[in-house]
Amino acid sequence: MTRLTFGGALRSALHRALAEDDRVVLLGEDIGVNGGVFRVTDGLQAEFGPRRVIDTPLAEAGILGTAVGLAMHGFRPVVEIQFDGFVYPAFDQIVSQLAKMHYRTGGAVTLPITMRIPVGGGIGAAEHHSESPEAYFAHTAGIRTVVASTPQDGAVMLRQAIACDDPVVFFEPKRRYHVKAEVDERVDLRTALPLDRARVVAEGTDVTVVTYGAMTGVCLDAAAAAGDEGVSIEVIDLRSLSPVDWESVEASVRRTGRLVVVHEAARHGGFGAEIAATLTERCFPFLEAAPVRVTGHDIPYPVAKLEKHHLPDLDRVLDGVDRVLGRVAASPVSAEPAPATESLAVRTPEPVR
């Protein structure tokens, strides 16, 4: 075991992938000498050379389109998009080419490309540096979409993504880059939890909270706070948004009968809608209440000084838990505003009845 940050664990996975397979090549802006703006590729160019760790011209469509050609030549490209907001120029190559090539060619062409994308807000950044674009990608058939949220998962899931023959969008929550933990860097991928499986990160019996990425940490804090008040919350880190490990999530919701979905991205058409709809279809007789979504507002990501009013935090997660427990109006779209004080049930010091 080694004590590593999330970013350090990702670097370790890249190092291993480069060392184990000389078809693995890295492409991106400022990933060479500079080691990436988050230092995830620090030192890799010095060790593996500029033909394996490639600083590209400043052009994201170029990076993705080139990766497609490299993959057709037999390589396993791992591309870094510097920030979430800069992936959009590459969107055409991802959606029209990368996602469809295997299908189009009747399986003849595989494109094992990993797209590393720092994701999400909470770091006080400038515009376009705090996006949560996961729904666009999860909506696109032909690519997998995953989000790692811990150093250990970072180390293993990135290796799994690179080993995967499908294109994988690999989101790295920026807020987690400096989170540290003990990491086993030598996990055997054959026995590790598969890339497309969810993980129960806190067990509970009253409410199932489904989340991913940086919100996993927030939801764990909320679960601890609710636990102090006698409410038992199960937190599931989804990890893979496409495909989704429905069996694991469904098993939990059948037990608790209550579902809260939490993500940073906007609510309208957000990934939470898919979770809520599918689990309603699959667990309807077991549900004690309508699923609740706790999400960012339906706005462009706001300026840094307002982001705390956009991002779900511990209190907003607990408010969602209150709602699914019927302590306040069940649905946020309800015309009838709930008495505001009731929403504090879980937070007030009095024991919850």
Add this chain to the structure above:
Amino acid sequence: MLDLYREMRILRRIDDEATALQRQGELGLWPPVRGQEAAQLASARALTPGDFVFTSYREHGLALHRGVRGADLVKVWRGVAGTGWNPHEIRLATQQVIIGAHTLHAVGWALGETIERGEQHPDAAVAYLGDGAMSEGDVAEAMVFAASFRLPVIFFCQNNQWAISEPVTLQAPGELADRGLGFGIPSVRVDGNDALAVYAVTREALERAHTGGGPTLIEAVTYRMGPHTTADDPTRYRTAEEVAAWAERDPIDRLAALLRSEGVLDDEAEREVAAAADAAAAELRAGCVALADPEPLAVFDHVYAEPNRTIERERAEYQRYLAGFADANGFVEVDR
């Protein structure tokens, strides 16, 4: 010319002040402009007030020249507003973060100008972009449109040698100006640290644009003397010798030497310029630290131009939610 010199000195002074404000936690981030004062301000001075300017994040000189002052220069970098000015009022678009995207906006604005006013006396659109930006697909498309429609556009590329850690040689093996020729755009390479030369080539490009001659690409060869932004550590990728060599070609020193040899600048004028620069820096600092955080519900403002039920419902919900804290704790801010 003394006015240009004064403005360059003011720009450098407020640039340093903004970097200091970032170091002191008053700004979230700042992209320093040091070294590019001649490229930005001599070209800005060549424009007429009707010309519409589209820039990237580093072109504080253009904002200064168009009259943006004090706190308005740093609101965005403090994270309290999306813009420090109204683009229509001063014909200056907000600073663009997505590399190259605004070059197409400039082209579209110029197209509108020719539709409305014909080719004879249009105002020009001027797009400022970096050497790195020259690689983006949007920029290639902008040049195709500008050339195809013979639009009154100036692509003003500040080749400051670096795109974060990537040297310009990674973007192009030869000269960036050559690229314009391939699109059929008259292109010129100029010493971007020579204020008079920058002024002259910009005038010429503008003359072409204003008289139906179509677009021009200007490559102003200059140097980013500071870090990419306050979050960047340039010692990771470039040498002190390189920086020192460019310091020898400092555009402000060069203009000062010229003005002194012409007898336009003397010690007294220098003192007056320094005082003006200090005053501008003081105004910036005072305005910056006085900037309050926006109201929480401002997150819902201006998402749409038309009334929108989704936004109004969410605003009301969030207001009720915040009121719950006020009732319970006696204060409105969610503070943790």
